[in-house]
Amino acid sequence: MTRASTSPWPRLLVGGRRAVFGALVVVGLVSSALAVVAAIGVGQALAAGGPPGVAMTAGLLLAFGGIAAARYAERVLGERLGQSFVMDLRRGLVRSMLRPDRRGSLGVLVTRTSNDLAAVRMWIAQGIAPLVTATPLVVGATVFLLVLDARLGGVVAGLLALTGCAVVVIAGAILARARAVRTLRGRLAALVADSARAAPSVAAGGGIEREVARVGRAGELVMSASIHRASAVGAMRALVLAAASAATISVVVVGTGVGLELATIGSALTLTGLLATPLADLGRSVEYRQNFRAARRMIEPALAEEAAAIEGSAPTADGADGADTADDGPVVEVAVGGRTVRWPPRTRVRLDPHEDGALLDVLVDAASGAGRRDAVRIGGDPIAAMSERRRRRLVGAGRSGWLIERGPLARAVTYRRPRLPAESAEAMLRRLGLDPDGLPDGIRTRLREGGAPLTAAQRSIVLAARAMLDEPPLLILDGMLEVLPDDAAGALLDTLRAYPGVVVLGTRRSEAELRW
Structure with a gap:
């Protein structure tokens, strides 16, 4: 052995x-x-x-x-x-x-x-x-x-x-x-x-x-x-x-x-x-x-795949963010088509899933610690090479259709920032248009089978709340507006307009409709 x-x-x-x-x-x-x-x-x-x-x-x-x-x-x-x-x-x-x-x-x-x-x-x-x-x-x-x-x-x-x-x-x-x-x-x-x-x-x-x-x-x-x-x-x-x-x-x-x-x-x-x-x-x-x-x-x-992935990722040590920062936060760099695009804080990026689906996948993969090592950088450091703790502090990502792990609703919302209290999760859900009091056990409702008993729209709100909690410098949301009712979509857009970091939004809506 x-x-x-x-x-x-x-x-x-x-x-x-x-x-x-x-x-x-x-x-x-x-x-x-x-x-x-x-x-x-x-x-x-x-x-x-x-x-x-x-x-x-x-x-x-x-x-x-x-x-x-x-x-x-x-x-x-x-x-x-x-x-x-x-x-x-x-x-x-x-x-x-x-x-x-x-x-x-x-x-x-x-x-x-x-x-x-x-x-x-x-x-x-x-x-x-x-x-x-x-x-x-x-x-x-x-x-x-x-x-x-x-x-x-x-x-x-x-x-x-x-x-x-x-x-x-x-x-x-x-x-x-x-x-x-x-x-x-x-x-x-x-x-x-x-x-x-x-x-x-x-x-x-x-x-x-x-x-x-x-x-x-x-x-x-x-x-x-x-x-x-x-x-x-x-x-x-x-x-x-x-x-x-x-x-x-x-x-x-x-x-x-x-x-x-x-x-x-x-x-x-x-x-x-x-x-x-x-x-x-x-x-x-x-x-x-x-x-x-x-x-x-x-x-x-x-x-063997797991060992190779760990060896290839070589996470950077936790600590201060990289040197590439603006006055109000770190700069995001994305390698696209042989060139590098720089997004300073408060940049709003709309990506069409049909036209820009590949770029959306690159961003979401980087937020998950996968994909090409140097595809996305924040503060000068590649996201895919960061430790999980540092990556979840700097990046929040959510995609409609993702399943949610089994456990209480409060845990699902604070999953990125597990030390935050349940009150933070409840406040973020209400801000995005989901009232936990309408659920069987409120914020303590236990989710199972990918997110039941929540509806598809409610699951998207939970995923968006998780990604936005504690305002990470880079926020990536894909397909959320298409599954949310009008009032929830409006609440999400209002929150994104005031968001202090870089927001990447995958949606079929036009810039005129977003009004950000």
Whole structure:
């Protein structure tokens, strides 16, 4: 799990996870020692030829109780290790998903953050953890059997070696089939997400049943691939179970065949019995490992894109604005058609979405931290290279049709300036013509599903209020006037006329209609 520093994949053994991993190693060593103690105790009890004494019985109960406690600790520690690692991965995936220049279907991204992360967690929690704890037990038991009787130990060691060779062969098939399942599952998720987003046009075209059939065909491919994978997984589990059973039978056959004492056979049977569970865990570990490798193949490109974007952006440090300023604020520079346009404060720029759509996209992308690095500058510094904190202080942008994140209305308005009080959000909404008192819970109304229960016009007011809050030096609004009712559009224009910074307004209205 530990990769070179250039890999986008996070390291497993960092921070508090080192201590958890160390605790797992201790649990494995303790369980191995307790298994040997239990085997010796059973042998001594059988050699005594009578009922074991109180001390012997208590010792055996303590040994087996300790093994059970170690099993409990392994599960808890493994889950803690897996959840901690997946939390780091989830942050990277969500960060990648929220980038404005991300590629890929939303359905695929949701699958990455659910099914594929579950495979990663399973590998760490129920793959790596049992490997760490079971390996000392298997090695210790085999060594003890060799010491107890070389013939018994040799037979068991040989069975384990043969099982390991067979596992390597089956593991390749599991990996190939797991990759096929995840590829098909991602395609199915993308198809379902795209069909759901296109629901109105699908219904209008009379294609609901066709889409259902299309999703059904994709689902059948996933089902077939999953069953195909299950056959390889089943073979793996059957092989490991057979190996554990064969080890027990071999101890009985070899032990009685060569005339070993009952106490020796009893000790060996105790150990092989205790080996059954860790052997099954090791078999499942191989399965989880292959599922993890298939999931990693899906997750890593998204992490690589995020790492490349972060490296390419190289945010400038927070601090004073650049030197290119006028008396009343920073100057905005935009590279257009091989030349640079300078907009001092209070400049009003009208852009027609049909004629100037490309320039609008450049400005909005820069406000989102995407696009060409030096396309837009404010105060002499490129917007796309700024840290999020500095960029949101200097630039406000809103575009009609944007969805709003889930949460209270006050949070949606103060999203750019999260430290401002809810009263600031309420005042800005009223200024733009939206009275929060008319909503179910006022300024505390919880928005969901992109902005419900707000109407399209109300969502545009919220986006405009967010962009204008605290009066950033550069304000970019696109398509707002076209979706607002006349009174709200008039309130917005009145506010823009008195705005102290640079205003870029994407609208089909003429300069004469704007009167600014």
